[in-house]
Each structure stands twice: as structure tokens, then as C-alpha cells.
Amino acid sequence: MTAVATFEVGYTRFLGPDGKAVAALPEFARGREALVALYRWMVLTRTFDARAIALQRTGRLGTYASCLGQEAVGVGAADAMLAEDVLLPSFREHGAQLVRGVTLKELLLYWGGDGRGSDYAGPRQDFPVCIPVGTHAPHAAGAALAFKLRGEARVAVCIFGDGATSKGDVYEAMNVAGAWTLPVVFIANNNQWAISVPRKAQTATETLAQKAIAAGFEGLQVDGNDVVAVRQAAAGALDKARGGGGPTLIEALTYRLGDHTTVDDASRYRDDEEVGRYWKEEPVARLRSHLAEIHGWGKAEEEALIESCAAEVEAAAEAYLAEPPEPPGAVFDYLYEELPADVARQRAAMLAEE
Numbered sequence: 001m002t003a004v005a006t007f008e009v010g011y012t013r014f015l016g017p018d019g020k021a022v023a024a025l026p027e028f029a030r031g032r033e034a035l036v037a038l039y040r041w042m043v044l045t046r047t048f049d050a051r052a053i054a055l056q057r058t059g060r061l062g063t064y065a066s067c068l069g070q071e072a073v074g075v076g077a078a079d080a081m082l083a084e085d086v087l088l089p090s091f092r093e094h095g096a097q098l099v100r101g102v103t104l105k106e107l108l109l110y111w112g113g114d115g116r117g118s119d120y121a122g123p124r125q126d127f128p129v130c131i132p133v134g135t136h137a138p139h140a141a142g143a144a145l146a147f148k149l150r151g152e153a154r155v156a157v158c159i160f161g162d163g164a165t166s167k168g169d170v171y172e173a174m175n176v177a178g179a180w181t182l183p184v185v186f187i188a189n190n191n192q193w194a195i196s197v198p199r200k201a202q203t204a205t206e207t208l209a210q211k212a213i214a215a216g217f218e219g220l221q222v223d224g225n226d227v228v229a230v231r232q233a234a235a236g237a238l239d240k241a242r243g244g245g246g247p248t249l250i251e252a253l254t255y256r257l258g259d260h261t262t263v264d265d266a267s268r269y270r271d272d273e274e275v276g277r278y279w280k281e282e283p284v285a286r287l288r289s290h291l292a293e294i295h296g297w298g299k300a301e302e303e304a305l306i307e308s309c310a311a312e313v314e315a316a317a318e319a320y321l322a323e324p325p326e327p328p329g330a331v332f333d334y335l336y337e338e339l340p341a342d343v344a345r346q347r348a349a350m351l352a353e354e
């Protein structure tokens, strides 16, 4: 037998779990300011996450998917994007959405079941949260095809979970993206679990990244708890896509420290010991340690940052709670330009009952 093709999947990490650099840092990560900005996004995301769970627990928010421990994936990826790029997030990418300019209040409205939460004032062309697993991957390929046909130097960034990489939608989207050299970056947020299904039971593939190779483009792994590695890999993939080099799949290795959603109890299917182990890897403490060691990040700055994130989240929660609900008829308002007759009848019946 002769080998007709050989493939390699690289892995990148710059900051180890203790925050110490394990490789020469990329240019952007040498200065204090850029790292503090990334750190603030992650802390804001985590603060939002805790507040959202508290709101759900007190009956003031719908089911919510926590991103605890995975903040570096969304923050690192979105920070590398340009404003004119387009994000297609799954339901666990609050950090990415915040960096893109979606407001805390919009996020709360969305998770509170209010359609106005998807009508972003900032990133108008970013896609809404995608709850169906992986179905936004073909949309990402479609958006990327539109950019290519129009000759626009824009990139679609699609983030999905490890479980989503087992879905036909994701394989098909990657296949067409490879075949047509589309400007799209796929990011698999590998948090090791798809609800109660562990990564190993999900797919027999050695890495998720190698799924790109079957589609004819590069797949690579990064430490998804190292925001520097995520940002660097995303920036490289974005540059490549923007320059006509086609898609990339980035597998970001992280861990879901929380329950799947607020209607899940993960202690029923996984050990505390495993979760405890991954707490030692988490991204926020990692970057904080790095900032403290290399950039003199101190207690006063830390406290001020936590306080300002808490105030921002609190103000958004108050604004969300004070927002009068949409009129019931609004549920009919945004799907059709002109309502089909049967739906128009339902609308009229509903309004008559009010």
C-alpha cells in the first residue's frame, strides 16, 4: 500500500492553565490594553450569565443556556471579526454576541421570549440565535456565497457545538463551503458534552477539526480556554477567507462548567470530579493570572472591573424588566410580508379574545 494523502491537525495554545505563556505570544497579545479588553468581555459575559440564571430561577426569564467556562471561544472569535462580517451564533455564544455589539438588554429580551431581542440595533446583519442544532451552518455557507457573488470582502462566522458536528447540516455546509471556496469560518465550540452525551459517545473521530479535511479545507484545534489562542486562530482564518482562501474549521477545546440549560441537572450524568478538574482550566482566571503576572493587574483594578460589569448588567436587567411586553398580535407581525388567509384568521380571532 502507498499513502496517497496524509493529513495533520495542529493544536495551538499560548497561555497555559496557570496563565503562563507556553509559546511566544502573538503581537496583539503583548500589550496590556488588548488583553484587558478581552478580559473585560469575558467577565461581562460571565456576570451576564449569572444574572440570567438568577432571572430564570425567579421566573423572569425563559430557559437559558449558560456559557460558564466557555467565554473565551465566543469572545476570542468575535474580537477577531470586522464589523462588516456576519456572526451566526448558536444558543451559547452570548460572549460573541456582546463583542459584536448586541446589547445585554437585547440578549435578555431574546431569552425572555421577546422577538425584539433579535432585532439588534448594532450588528444589523448578524443572524439571530440558532436553537436548532447546527441548522445555521448551511445559512453561513449561503451568506458566504452571497459575499462571494457580490465581491464583498466579508466573512461569515458560524459557531456551533461538538454535538452539531454530527449533524448532516454541518457536514453539508462544510462540503459546499470547501467545494465553492466560500469565505466562512466554522468554529466548533467543543465543550465535551451535547446535553448528556459525552464527546466520545458523540463521534468516533479523533478530533472534530479533521472533519474539515473530508470537506477539503483546513481544520485545526486550539485551546478554547485560552482567549489568545482562539483570537489568533480566528484572525488567521478570517484573513484567509477574506483573501479568497476559503473556509477553515476551528475546534476550540473547552468545557461546559454549568448545566446544559436551566432545565438540566448535569449532576445526574457526570462526576463532580470531572467538573472540578476543568475548573482549573477555565479561561477567565487564566487570563487574570496572566495579567497579574505580566501586566501588574491588581486587586483594585479587578474590583473596579467587576463592579462596572455588575452595574452594566444590573442596568440592563432593570431595563429589561421595565420593558412593557409586546402586544400579543406581534407574534404574527414579522414572518410574512402579507399574512396568508388562515394565519390572518388566527390573528383576528386572537385579537377578538383580548
Ligand SMILES: Cc1ncc(C[n+]2csc(CCOP(=O)(O)OP(=O)(O)O)c2C)c(N)n1
Binding pocket: 092, 131, 132, 133, 160, 161, 162, 163, 164, 165, 191, 193, 194, 195, 256, 260
Ligand atoms: C435539531 C435539534 N435537535 C435536537 C435539539 C435539542 N438539543 C438542544 S442542545 C442539544 C445538544 C447540543 O450539543 P452541542 O452541539 O455540543 O452544543 P452545546 O449544547 O454543548 O453547546 C440538543 C440535542 C435541538 N435543539 N435541535
Ligand SMILES: [Mg+2]
Binding pocket: 161, 162, 163, 189, 190, 191, 192, 193, 194, 195
Ligand atoms: Mg457541546
